[in-house]
Amino acid sequence: MPDILVIGAGLIGARHVAAVQDHPDCTLAGVVDPVQLDGIAAPVFRDIADVNVHVDGAIIATPTGLHASHGLQCAQRGWHMLIEKPVTATLDEARVLGHAVRTHGVRCLVGHHRRYHPSIDVLRDAILSGKIGAPVTSTLIWAMRKHDSYFNADWRRTDGSPVMINLVHDIDLLRFIFGEVTDIAALGSNAQRGSDKVESGGAVLRFESGLCATISFADTAPSPWGFEAGTAENPNIGTTGQDMWWITGTLGGIAFPSLTLWGGASDWSQPATAQTLSANKTVPLIAQLTHFCQVIAGTAEPIIDVDDAARTLKVTRDIETLLAQQILHPEDTKEKIA
Structure with missing residues (x-):
């Protein structure tokens, strides 16, 4: 059962936290957010560098401009990733992130949950x-x-x-x-x-x-x-x-x-x-999380990887x-x- 870290606890991040807490196939390793958070039954960290618990996968739900840097930090720590859409702010950042994912041997799923x-x-x-x-x-x-x-x-x-x-x-x-x-x-x-x-x-x-x-x-x-x-x-x-x-x-x-x-x-x-x-009838955010658990376990490939999401980013x-x-x-x- 993978331990999942949620990075960012805003509108969508809070929904990810609740989904991980309620999901039978994973556990909430912790939450990263610079704002003081209350009522979360897991460790809370101000920065990714502060995380000192075991993490198998990370959900990146921070503002788009931070996706690339946070994704690089996760890759360097060997964490598989689910990155909220859009994958990054720019195509150059997407290329760098894609290279890092391949270099560090981690898997990255992009959250086009629809x-x-x-x-x-x-x-x-x-x-x-x-x-x-x-x-x-x-x-x-x-x-x-x-x-x-x-x-x-x-x-x-x-x-x-x-x-x-x-x-x-x-x-x-x-x-x-x-x-x-x-x-x-x-x-x-x-x-x-x-x-x-x-x-x-x-x-x-x-x-x-x-x-x-x-x-x-x-x-x-x-x-x-x-x-x-x-x-x-x-x-x-x-x-x-x-x-x-x-x-x-x-x-x-x-x-x-x-x-x-x-x-x-x-x-x-x-x-x-x-x-x-x-x-x-299925809650797509839950279905996506189930798939992410399978991606972490290596039993499924990401259905939306960095390269695929980058093509959507280019059109957008x-x-x-x-x-x-x-x-x-x-x-x-x-x-x-x-």
């Missing part, structure tokens, strides 16, 4: 097995209003764009289902808060297959449409159960998370018929760069419409 949803497996299987024919378009919405206190943390004020924090999840799922991205276009706005970060906008991605995907996003708009709201995966976000992702194909379409499969129409003169696919960073240019230098990027 891949552990059974409903995502059903969706992916429906598409790859041809139930909607050849995929043609994908339309996805993520929109919610983050409360003002969310931005109290210094790192969120300086690097708090919903692209890197939230859309990275959706981009990973798009890659997981449709393959690699070849082209990107994006437009963004900061009209509500007026900060120097994008807060809403849209992106269009073209994939190697020719499929085009659109993502509409905002962290300033309370809405029923978003992965967390639709799937009830996050206890901090209200559940609506509404679909937020629609995929069309040459033989029909499918909506998520309801898994409503539409088909039976050969052209626009015929009405499509619907059926609902079924999926098991490319979108972020396009949007940041529009916010900071609108005179250079805006196409005037008469």
